[in-house]
Amino acid sequence: LKQVYGVWPMPQHISHFTERYVLHPHQFSYKYSSDSAARHGCSLLDAAFKRYFRIIFPDFEGGTEFRKTWSEAKPFTVSVSVRTVGCDEYPNQDSDESYNLSVSAGEAMLRAESVWGALRGLESFSQLVYEENYNSYYVNKTEIVDFPRFPFRGLLLDTSRHYLPVHVILKTLDAMAYNKFNVFHWHIVDDPSFPYQSRLYPDLSNKGAFHPVTHIYTQSDVRKVISHARFRGIRVVPEFDSPGHTQSWGKGQPDLLTTCYKRTGPSGTFGPINPSLGSSYQFMSNLLKEVSSVFPDTFVHLGGDEVDFACWKSNPNVQAFMAKMGFGNDYKKLESFYMESIMNISAAFNKTAIVWQDVFDFSKQIRTQYVVEVWKRGCYLCNMHQVAKAGLKIILAAPFYLDLPGPTHNWARYYTVRPLSFKGTEQQKKLVIGGEVCMWGEYVDAANLSPRLWPRASAAAERLWSDEEQTSSVEKAFPRLQDFRCKMIREPGLDRDSYTLQHHKRLD
Numbered sequence: 001l002k003q004v005y006g007v008w009p010m011p012q013h014i015s016h017f018t019e020r021y022v023l024h025p026h027q028f029s030y031k032y033s034s035d036s037a038a039r040h041g042c043s044l045l046d047a048a049f050k051r052y053f054r055i056i057f058p059d060f061e062g063g064t065e066f067r068k069t070w071s072e073a074k075p076f077t078v079s080v081s082v083r084t085v086g087c088d089e090y091p092n093q094d095s096d097e098s099y100n101l102s103v104s105a106g107e108a109m110l111r112a113e114s115v116w117g118a119l120r121g122l123e124s125f126s127q128l129v130y131e132e133n134y135n136s137y138y139v140n141k142t143e144i145v146d147f148p149r150f151p152f153r154g155l156l157l158d159t160s161r162h163y164l165p166v167h168v169i170l171k172t173l174d175a176m177a178y179n180k181f182n183v184f185h186w187h188i189v190d191d192p193s194f195p196y197q198s199r200l201y202p203d204l205s206n207k208g209a210f211h212p213v214t215h216i217y218t219q220s221d222v223r224k225v226i227s228h229a230r231f232r233g234i235r236v237v238p239e240f241d242s243p244g245h246t247q248s249w250g251k252g253q254p255d256l257l258t259t260c261y262k263r264t265g266p267s268g269t270f271g272p273i274n275p276s277l278g279s280s281y282q283f284m285s286n287l288l289k290e291v292s293s294v295f296p297d298t299f300v301h302l303g304g305d306e307v308d309f310a311c312w313k314s315n316p317n318v319q320a321f322m323a324k325m326g327f328g329n330d331y332k333k334l335e336s337f338y339m340e341s342i343m344n345i346s347a348a349f350n351k352t353a354i355v356w357q358d359v360f361d362f363s364k365q366i367r368t369q370y371v372v373e374v375w376k377r378g379c380y381l382c383n384m385h386q387v388a389k390a391g392l393k394i395i396l397a398a399p400f401y402l403d404l405p406g407p408t409h410n411w412a413r414y415y416t417v418r419p420l421s422f423k424g425t426e427q428q429k430k431l432v433i434g435g436e437v438c439m440w441g442e443y444v445d446a447a448n449l450s451p452r453l454w455p456r457a458s459a460a461a462e463r464l465w466s467d468e469e470q471t472s473s474v475e476k477a478f479p480r481l482q483d484f485r486c487k488m489i490r491e492p493g494l495d496r497d498s499y500t501l502q503h504h505k506r507l508d
């Protein structure tokens, strides 16, 4: 019997049985069970039923082909029961993604608290179906009780160092759903380019994008990404990184960046946003107000990483501001003042701020609650311990930087990360809301994104969803990951052809 590889990420509880059932597209259907709060018309699940039918039966064109296996197959129904409806909502930090799946003769019963859990269960069911000979599909009797270890399981794409076409972002969202990632961290702008087309400040992309028409994200592009993500139970958290990493902002917003000085006067170069001008905070308030309405998620990422103080130190207005504020010569206080100001601005728009750990490292006395993304190499467990002691929530990214190529960065390196192995109380460990893989764009564009992202990111996906004790062996994971990698190449189109060849080669 073909080895049944099961589901990736590994469910919390799964039992496989040898009894199996023949599936045939003509006798297969999804339906809402009578006790489900969500019913036909719940566009999120109706769309998922169609999507997963195509994923399970990729070669089925609706005709009467492959009649031969027809006779053996009996009707098979996937019945979905959702306890609390919520088809038109957005996923959020508190969404319940748990589900139970029971596969037996003629029926798979999928029970979930919410539509988000139902989506996770539909993904798991689709991975249980396997093809033994061309167009003969089977599913084994299986029992699953599943829920995520961490509620925040993110993937960062950087669309500033290289522009990523919208269809590439959508494909990445598809693959994220196969892996049960649930947050797309859109690092949308940075030093090299500003591709976000702002309603309020169109010059930011007109002058700051690599190209003002072909290399931008219009409001409708952004809406398309947010909708595609929502249909897959994925949140979109935008990052407008500041005050550093803002060179492209200065192209479309004059006087925003700090003018750097050399001895005799302006050097012609610009540095971080100028924190000594009221106009900077007015601009950030206007921009964050727009961003807060365009992106529905309750989180917004404000950046705060790698601020170079040299330019601030050289500028006489900034020097005068330092004196006025009594910051002495400690520019960390200036960065903290700026970050606390924009965190208060985003709080006013009912957003929870995520910032890079630099903000925490620079100041321990920022009063507002915010989430710290730990990213620096070195002892990230030590850094997590410091943040947890301060009572702040943590997202772990440091060991999951996938953009850095090289032989040491293979999947096992991410698979063996143990996010809670820092010293600290159970209470402090509860502050770790999850982790994130980062695909920075210095060396990545549409030509090499997918092979650099997958299946290495899948290793982190299992670390963030599954029970650590049950998934501690690299050796045991390897054949499962190898099988899952092929399953991921499942949507029609170019990928499909390579998959078909690869798949049948492996089976012969």
Ligand SMILES: CC(=O)N[C@H]1NC[C@H](CO)[C@H](O)[C@@H]1O
Pocket: 305, 306, 356, 375, 401, 403, 404, 440, 442
């Ligand atoms: C938070 C953070 O990571 N900031 C920078 N650090 C190095 C990265 C590349 O690996 C990117 O350049 C990124 O912009």
